[in-house]
Amino acid sequence: MTERSPRCAFVIFGVTGDLAARKLLPALYALHVDGRLHPDSVVVGYARSDLDDEGLRQRLRDALGEHLGDVDDADWDALAGRIHYVRGGYDEPDDYERLARRLAELGRDDHVYYTSTPPETYCPIVEGLASAGLHRQSGAFRRLVIEKPFGHDLDSARQLNARVQEHFDERQLFRIDHYLAKETAQNLAVLRFGNAIFEPVWSNRFIDHVQITMAEDIGVEGRGAFYEASGVIRDVFQNHLLQLLALVAMEPPTTFSDADAVRDEKVKVLRALACISPHDAVLGQYVGDDDGTVGYQQEEGVDPDSHTATYAAAMFELKTWRWAGVPFYVRSGKRLASKASEIVLVFKTPPHVPFDGPTPLPGDRLVLRLVPDEGISLRFNAKIPGQGIDVGRVSLDFAYRTHFERRIPDPYETLLSDVLAGDATLFMRADEVEAQWRAVAPLLDRGDERPVPYRAGSLGPPEADTLLERQRRTWHSPGSD
Numbered sequence: 218m219t220e221r222s223p224r225c226a227f228v229i230f231g232v233t234g235d236l237a238a239r240k241l242l243p244a245l246y247a248l249h250v251d252g253r254l255h256p257d258s259v260v261v262g263y264a265r266s267d268l269d270d271e272g273l274r275q276r277l278r279d280a281l282g283e284h285l286g287d288v289d290d291a292d293w294d295a296l297a298g299r300i301h302y303v304r305g306g307y308d309e310p311d312d313y314e315r316l317a318r319r320l321a322e323l324g325r326d327d328h329v330y331y332t333s334t335p336p337e338t339y340c341p342i343v344e345g346l347a348s349a350g351l352h353r354q355s356g357a358f359r360r361l362v363i364e365k366p367f368g369h370d371l372d373s374a375r376q377l378n379a380r381v382q383e384h385f386d387e388r389q390l391f392r393i394d395h396y397l398a399k400e401t402a403q404n405l406a407v408l409r410f411g412n413a414i415f416e417p418v419w420s421n422r423f424i425d426h427v428q429i430t431m432a433e434d435i436g437v438e439g440r441g442a443f444y445e446a447s448g449v450i451r452d453v454f455q456n457h458l459l460q461l462l463a464l465v466a467m468e469p470p471t472t473f474s475d476a477d478a479v480r481d482e483k484v485k486v487l488r489a490l491a492c493i494s495p496h497d498a499v500l501g502q503y504v505g506d507d508d509g510t511v512g513y514q515q516e517e518g519v520d521p522d523s524h525t526a527t528y529a530a531a532m533f534e535l536k537t538w539r540w541a542g543v544p545f546y547v548r549s550g551k552r553l554a555s556k557a558s559e560i561v562l563v564f565k566t567p568p569h570v571p572f573d574g575p576t577p578l579p580g581d582r583l584v585l586r587l588v589p590d591e592g593i594s595l596r597f598n599a600k601i602p603g604q605g606i607d608v609g610r611v612s613l614d615f616a617y618r619t620h621f622e623r624r625i626p627d628p629y630e631t632l633l634s635d636v637l638a639g640d641a642t643l644f645m646r647a648d649e650v651e652a653q654w655r656a657v658a659p660l661l662d663r664g665d666e667r668p669v670p671y672r673a674g675s676l677g678p679p680e681a682d683t684l685l686e687r688q689r690r691t692w693h694s695p696g697s698d
């Protein structure tokens with residue numbers, strides 16, 4: 218059943234930027250077509266460019282065509298008539314006054330503000346909204362969605378939290394991490410807590426180790442200057458990968474209808490993450506390959522002597538009763554052989570094998586695929602037909618796309634719909650973000666250490682394989698289990 222959001226004004230700061238064109242507008246359009254955006258809601262774009270309402274509508278129509286392909290003219294016309302533009306800077310109190318007047322003219326009291334802008338504008342936007350009195354109104358909701366990166370280390374995240382909370386209450390804040398809205402990430406909770414067979418084996422009694430991988434085949438895609446300041450740890454480790462780890466490791470919350478009940482459990486996991494020693498992490502940087510793919514240092518906007526890591530693999534440990542002794546191996550990199558994100562739980566090997574043949578038998582594996590082809594596979598041992606007992610590997614597979622005959626929503630669609638409904642379950646709380654920065658601090662503070670090189674289009678640096686081999690384990694790849 219589709220639920221319609223309340224009538225409101227959805228304000229996008231940085232509406233002329235890439236995120237608005239690629240993600241926000243397509244998501245709002247999908248909600249509109251689905252009947253989940255109130256037919257009386259308005260979208261107000263805010264940016265520095267010299268545009269008017271019509272100019273913004275044309276721009277967004279072109280962007281929709283480019284990123285969505287299939288756009289229905291009647292649906293678009295119904296949405297376009299409710300799109301408005303306010304030109305303004307991020308540091309100018311007068312511009313926020315103009316925004317306030319425009320919002321008053323439009324007559325919607327409930328507001329969502331979205332910072333689709335560079336991180337240095339987050340504080341000026343918060344202060345600008347507060348100076349114009351837009352941050353609060355009795356009897357109405359005022360919600361602020363803050364994009365990542367939220368700070369660039371623990372100190373800056375603390376300062377940002379403090380500045381934002383001077384004007385907005387925590388319950389008005391929605392810190393985005395789009396990985397939480399991926400179907401498989403959400404399904405982890407249903408798999409674990411909606412079935413009785415998984416939870417009893419979900420611990421160090423049965424699980425040998427956990428692997429979390431986010432591999433990308435793309436490079437920095439014209440975002441060289443941004444990436445130089447962030448690198449793989451700030452870009453995806455601190456947020457996406459640790460959020461997935463928290464979902465795998467958290468204790469069952471009493472309910473999923475209360476955002477804090479879920480977030481309390483995730484924070485406990487993030488706080489229990491043990492410090493990584495330099496010995497347990499590998500940082501890498503891609504170099505050009507023979508086909509002419511350029512190396513990271515040759516990308517536009519990148520220092521030709523850059524030490525920024527585009528790959529990291531690290532071992533985390535959790536100091537809890539359930540997980541003590543179970544390593545969590547986490548890795549991510551740009552310009553790898555293919556795009557794939559997955560979580561693999563590797564179970565212990567059978568304690569005794571009563572058949573002839575090679576021992577030990579491989580441990581069972583539960584593979585949760587986020588990208589591509591969202592789904593779940595259970596890999597286990599089975600008898601190969603024929604005389605005697607020969608054991609081979611088989612798989613039980615479930616794929617979202619073929620099983621449910623439904624479109625899989627883009628994570629931004631889910632997230633915007635949740636903001637409109639006031640549901641913060643899939644958003645990060647202040648203490649959660651800070652716990653994440655604390656956990657990755659040892660990976661950020663590596664002095665002058667140079668990342669090891671790996672070839673663009675490869676599986677990553679060989680040193681990452683050694684990290685596991687030292688503990689007689691290997692990274693999961695189809696066919697390796």
Ligand code: BG6
Binds near residue numbers: 433452453558
């Ligand atoms: C973003 C990162 O958060 O996630 C990008 O900033 C990365 O560097 C992207 O490419 C990957 O998201 P997805 O959904 O395509 O896996």
